Amino acid sequence: MSSDPLIRTINLCRYYRRGQSEVRAVDTVSLAVNRNEFVSVVGSSGSGKSTLLNLLAGLDTPSGGEIEIDGTPLGSRSRRELSTYRARRVGIVFQSFNLIAHYTALQNVEAALLFNHTPPRERHRLASAILDRLGLADRMTHRPADLSGGEQQRVALARAIVKHPEILFADEPTGNLDEDNSRQIVELLADLNRSGLTVVMVTHNLDLARTYAQRIIRMHYGRVVDDALVGGPAQ
Numbered sequence: 001m002s003s004d005p006l007i008r009t010i011n012l013c014r015y016y017r018r019g020q021s022e023v024r025a026v027d028t029v030s031l032a033v034n035r036n037e038f039v040s041v042v043g044s045s046g047s048g049k050s051t052l053l054n055l056l057a058g059l060d061t062p063s064g065g066e067i068e069i070d071g072t073p074l075g076s077r078s079r080r081e082l083s084t085y086r087a088r089r090v091g092i093v094f095q096s097f098n099l100i101a102h103y104t105a106l107q108n109v110e111a112a113l114l115f116n117h118t119p120p121r122e123r124h125r126l127a128s129a130i131l132d133r134l135g136l137a138d139r140m141t142h143r144p145a146d147l148s149g150g151e152q153q154r155v156a157l158a159r160a161i162v163k164h165p166e167i168l169f170a171d172e173p174t175g176n177l178d179e180d181n182s183r184q185i186v187e188l189l190a191d192l193n194r195s196g197l198t199v200v201m202v203t204h205n206l207d208l209a210r211t212y213a214q215r216i217i218r219m220h221y222g223r224v225v226d227d228a229l230v231g232g233p234a235q
């Protein structure tokens with residue numbers, strides 16, 4: 001049924017054992033994200049936002065509970081199916097960028113298109129176009145070390161969206177940007193969302209979340225303590 005959620009978690013848990021004690025980074029989280037929603041995840045530092053995103057993106061394995069994508073448990077997929085899920089359907093902007101240090105900005109973005117054998121010329125065209133759109137036309141040959149934090153963040157976003165994923169998981173995609181750039185980036189995400197992209201964005205910027213997201217999920221000590229619709233942008 002088309003009203004079925006794209007992502008659903010059922011009592012999702014991720015615990016870290018530290019000697020005798022246990023950190024409940026994600027603790028019995030049950031939530032749903034509908035297709036074509038723009039959801040923001042907020043909460044104080046250490047509340048489990050990045051851990052939750054990594055689980056949803058198939059980069060980490062739950063300690064308990066389940067994640068369903070399109071009604072199919074992620075846990076039931078083979079390693080190969082999981083890497084296909086990550087490569088084709090999901091775009092991820094990591095909080096710490098995770099750019100390849102010895103690649104240029106352009107090569108970092110092109111690399112996201114290697115999975116489906118896009119011809120080199122086409123990879124170049126698509127990657128340059130998206131970097132241009134993100135205001136990095138004159139930074140394409142820079143390596144990450146020769147880019148500012150905000151520029152690296154935009155390269156990381158370009159890499160995540162160049163392959164036209166179905167779901168974008170963005171962990172603080174504006175964490176290193178000034179107010180103007182932050183707004184521009186989130187407006188771009190809202191644009192992509194209007195053309196069908198499902199967005200899950202972690203942010204500390206409540207104003208941006210309230211302006212652009214349709215729903216805000218608040219985490220506290222690994223749990224979802226609030227999950228409420230907001231106005232979202234005027235359509």
Ligand SMILES: Nc1ncnc2c1ncn2[C@@H]1O[C@H](COP(=O)(O)OP(=O)(O)OP(=O)(O)O)[C@@H](O)[C@H]1O
Nearest residue numbers: 016023024025044045046047048049050051052095
């Ligand atoms: N590998 C690990 N081993 C042990 N504890 C961990 C590990 N990774 C994360 N944690 C703990 O899990 C909790 C949640 O971490 P997480 O990175 O998900 O928080 P966050 O909400 O993303 O915080 P921030 O806003 O600072 O990015 C934190 O208390 C953290 O210390």
Ligand SMILES: [Mg+2]
Nearest residue numbers: 049050051095
């Ligand atoms: Mg985090």
